[in-house]
Amino acid sequence: MCYSAMVWQALSGYLRGVGAIPDFAQIEQVFAKRVREKGVRIPRGFERNFDQPRSPEEKRIKELIDEYRATTVAKLEQELFPLRKRLADAERKLKDKETKTALKEQRIASEKIDANKERLSLLKGVQPHADDNRIFPMAYAPIILKRGGENIVRLARYHLRQKGKPASIDRQFPGLYNARRDNLEKFWGKEFGHDHCLMMVDSFFENVQQDGKNVVLHFLPRPAQPMYVACLYAEWSDPKDGDLLSVAAITDEPPKEIRDAGHDRCIINIQPAKAERWLTPEGRTVEELQAILSERQQPYYENQVEAA
Numbered sequence: 001m002c003y004s005a006m007v008w009q010a011l012s013g014y015l016r017g018v019g020a021i022p023d024f025a026q027i028e029q030v031f032a033k034r035v036r037e038k039g040v041r042i043p044r045g046f047e048r049n050f051d052q053p054r055s056p057e058e059k060r061i062k063e064l065i066d067e068y069r070a071t072t073v074a075k076l077e078q079e080l081f082p083l084r085k086r087l088a089d090a091e092r093k094l095k096d097k098e099t100k101t102a103l104k105e106q107r108i109a110s111e112k113i114d115a116n117k118e119r120l121s122l123l124k125g126v127q128p129h130a131d132d133n134r135i136f137p138m139a140y141a142p143i144i145l146k147r148g149g150e151n152i153v154r155l156a157r158y159h160l161r162q163k164g165k166p167a168s169i170d171r172q173f174p175g176l177y178n179a180r181r182d183n184l185e186k187f188w189g190k191e192f193g194h195d196h197c198l199m200m201v202d203s204f205f206e207n208v209q210q211d212g213k214n215v216v217l218h219f220l221p222r223p224a225q226p227m228y229v230a231c232l233y234a235e236w237s238d239p240k241d242g243d244l245l246s247v248a249a250i251t252d253e254p255p256k257e258i259r260d261a262g263h264d265r266c267i268i269n270i271q272p273a274k275a276e277r278w279l280t281p282e283g284r285t286v287e288e289l290q291a292i293l294s295e296r297q298q299p300y301y302e303n304q305v306e307a308a
Contacts, residue, residue, distance in 0.1 A: 002265070003177075003207060005135055005203070007135050007199060009048070010048070010049065011153060012049075018151060019151055020153045023154045027154065028057060031065060031068070045132035072123055079116060086108075087110060087113065090102050090103075135158050140156065140158070142155060142156075143198065143231060144198040144200070144279070145198075156233055156247040157246040159248070160234050161246045163237075167241055179250045180252075181250055184250070191232035191234055196230070196231070196279055196280075198279065200228065202227065204218075204219050205219070215262075217263070218305075219258065221269070221299035222299055222301070228272055229267050232250065233246065249268075250293065251267055268296055277292055
């Protein structure tokens with residue numbers, strides 16, 4: 001399972017690298033949705049595309065970013081007051097007598113205060129952060145798909161919700177951000193051969209078990225090269241809940257170095273020369289599409305311990 005990845009965020013890179021143009025109307029809709037609803041996560045790196053807006057579309061998106069940040073900053077600053085009181089109360093109790101309850105309250109309040117402060121720093125500041133381009137399940141990521149004969153960039157949630165399914169499927173099946181290759185013609189039959197897209201990835205992260213502990217490994221292709229990750233997408237719609245574009249990355253058996261590191265799946269990094277065929281699946285046979293997935297790029301995936 002690819003639970004996290006460093007994804008291309010700069011729209012200029014999509015135009016230069018793969019000739020994909022942004023769908024500003026759809027991107028604006030996602031930013032507007034974030035203002036209205038909870039849980040819409042957009043990478044900070046993608047927001048940077050609109051730091052210096054030039055067109056009317058970019059200016060509107062920048063206004064939505066500013067509105068979201070102002071609202072979220074106010075909320076986080078308001079939350080700090082009761083958290084600081086909670087911490088002060090715990091520390092006052094600890095001066096009288098050290099108890100497990102007071103220590104727990106001190107730890108929880110301290111952690112929440114630190115987390116709020118970090119978020120406030122990122123929302124208020126412009127300084128780069130190591131995770132600016134990183135996505136996790138349920139966050140939005142840029143994808144490339146074909147529309148009107150052109151490659152376009154849209155924002156899609158990294159956790160696919162199939163057409164006709166209830167929204168509750170997100171909780172029922174929390175792993176739908178990845179699509180197993182051996183299940184493409186079964187569970188993913190509505191999307192495979194019809195709704196294909198690409199995610200441009202620089203590196204990815206996986207959880208593995210080492211010496212009985214969970215360790216996060218950061219996998220980087222060597223030599224360094226863009227990863228053209230084969231994905232499926234779905235355009236879900238509901239009269240009450242609106243529209244959702246969502247995506248799942250296809251995974252397969254891993255190369256030896258990933259298996260040796262302790263993980264049993266890997267996203268599929270197709271050859272750039274076959275990207276056009278992957279993005280236009282209609283009329284192609286299952287055998288041809290499966291061949292695209294088999295004849296993939298094969299760099300060596302070096303790994304580094306990201307967290308333990």
